[in-house]
Amino acid sequence: MRNTTLGINGPEVGVIGLGAMGMTFAYDMATPRDEATSISVIHQALDLGVTLIDTADVYGPYTNEELVGRALAGRRDRAVIATKVGMEAIDPTGGPGGSPLVKPNGRPEHVRSAIDDSLRRLGTDHIELYQLHRVDPEVPLEETWGALAEAVQAGKAGHIGLSEVSVEQIKRAQAIHPVTTVQSEFSLWTRDVQAEVLPYCVEQGIGLLPYSPLGRGFLVGRFASFDELPQNDQRRRLPRFQQENLRANLAIAGKVREVAERTGFTPAQVALAWLLAQGPHVVPIPGTKTPKYLADNVSAADVRLSAEDLAELDAIPAPEGARY
Numbered sequence: 425m426r427n428t429t430l431g432i433n434g435p436e437v438g439v440i441g442l443g444a445m446g447m448t449f450a451y452d453m454a455t456p457r458d459e460a461t462s463i464s465v466i467h468q469a470l471d472l473g474v475t476l477i478d479t480a481d482v483y484g485p486y487t488n489e490e491l492v493g494r495a496l497a498g499r500r501d502r503a504v505i506a507t508k509v510g511m512e513a514i515d516p517t518g519g520p521g522g523s524p525l526v527k528p529n530g531r532p533e534h535v536r537s538a539i540d541d542s543l544r545r546l547g548t549d550h551i552e553l554y555q556l557h558r559v560d561p562e563v564p565l566e567e568t569w570g571a572l573a574e575a576v577q578a579g580k581a582g583h584i585g586l587s588e589v590s591v592e593q594i595k596r597a598q599a600i601h602p603v604t605t606v607q608s609e610f611s612l613w614t615r616d617v618q619a620e621v622l623p624y625c626v627e628q629g630i631g632l633l634p635y636s637p638l639g640r641g642f643l644v645g646r647f648a649s650f651d652e653l654p655q656n657d658q659r660r661r662l663p664r665f666q667q668e669n670l671r672a673n674l675a676i677a678g679k680v681r682e683v684a685e686r687t688g689f690t691p692a693q694v695a696l697a698w699l700l701a702q703g704p705h706v707v708p709i710p711g712t713k714t715p716k717y718l719a720d721n722v723s724a725a726d727v728r729l730s731a732e733d734l735a736e737l738d739a740i741p742a743p744e745g746a747r748y
């Protein structure tokens with residue numbers, strides 16, 4: 425696979441990463457997980473040139489990092505691990521629909537202890553990219569970011585990044601320690617970052633990691649109605665997936681399919697190639713636990729869409745419903 429770097433100064437990675445979240449968290453939680461398949465997907469990803477594996481301590485909670493750690497045993501040097509801190513599970517079943525109740529925790533002492541827990545679960549002594557999952561509104565960003573910077577100074581983290589932040593917040597962090605990456609929801613139906621965050625990242629040489637780049641499966645035609653969403657699945661609570669909005673949004677997935685049929689690519693390849701065209705250090709992290717989807721996503725690295733195709737995708741209208 426083609427490589428790039430995480431921002432101008434970060435480690436080299438394949439231009440398509442792998443999001444591990446859905447392997448143990450968030451989606452289709454009523455169906456028991458097949459850990460062997462998830463691990464084989466991570467191995468297959470490494471074999472296909474994926475290096476960036478994205479996880480977070482709160483996914484599971486905690487089981488996702490453990491799974492990634494088990495998958496990377498004996499293969500550690502082939503992966504660039506990106507994990508996150510700053511969201512804490514305060515009640516394992518107290519969230520909506522019996523899901524874990526999570527809230528931001530940006531206290532420096534939390535960051536200092538959480539990285540040691542992440543290292544243990546991941547079975548490693550360093551994390552290439554340690555990311556702040558969310559800014560805690562109750563803790564000055566400078567204090568939280570300062571604790572992440574300490575992890576770099578201690579040799580526990582190679583680089584640090586932010587998630588879901590404004591340009592103003594990026595600048596505040598930069599005043600203390602370089603920001604290597606920003607992770608944000610970014611896809612054909614979530615374009616908020618295009619106004620300010622993406623141009624600023626391009627100007628500053630900061631890497632952008634689009635999360636949920638396939639619209640949580642919607643953009644690639646996985647769901648034609650609300651009833652098709654699995655039980656106990658986070659998407660059932662998102663405004664965009666509610667039946668009326670979802671029905672209206674089918675036109676968006678239809679446009680992706682139309683471009684895919686005309687160009688001979690798959691919808692996933694089209695959605696990811698559109699993201700890759702947004703900047704040299706844009707590394708989407710599609711999530712999958714399914715071998716054939718992984719192969720599909722990875723092959724997007726070689727897809728170049730024409731200017732006409734990109735313009736047609738740019739013209740896709742905004743969806744109905746907020747993203748959260």
Ligand SMILES: NC(=O)c1ccc[n+]([C@@H]2O[C@H](COP(=O)([O-])OP(=O)(O)OC[C@H]3O[C@@H](n4cnc5c(N)ncnc54)[C@H](OP(=O)(O)O)[C@@H]3O)[C@@H](O)[C@H]2O)c1
Pocket residue numbers: 442443444445446451478479557587588607608634635636637638639640641642644646692709710711712713714716717718720721
């Ligand atoms: N920073 C944050 O706050 C944040 C928030 C959300 C996610 N993330 C990160 O972003 C990663 C990806 O996001 P995501 O998982 O929410 O959404 P996504 O990558 O847009 O979509 C994942 C969904 O699409 C399906 N899928 C994947 N590739 C496919 C293909 N080629 N064809 C058909 N279906 C396909 C997956 O199915 P299967 O799982 O059944 O294979 C899954 O249901 C996560 O794993 C996580 O690391 C970060």
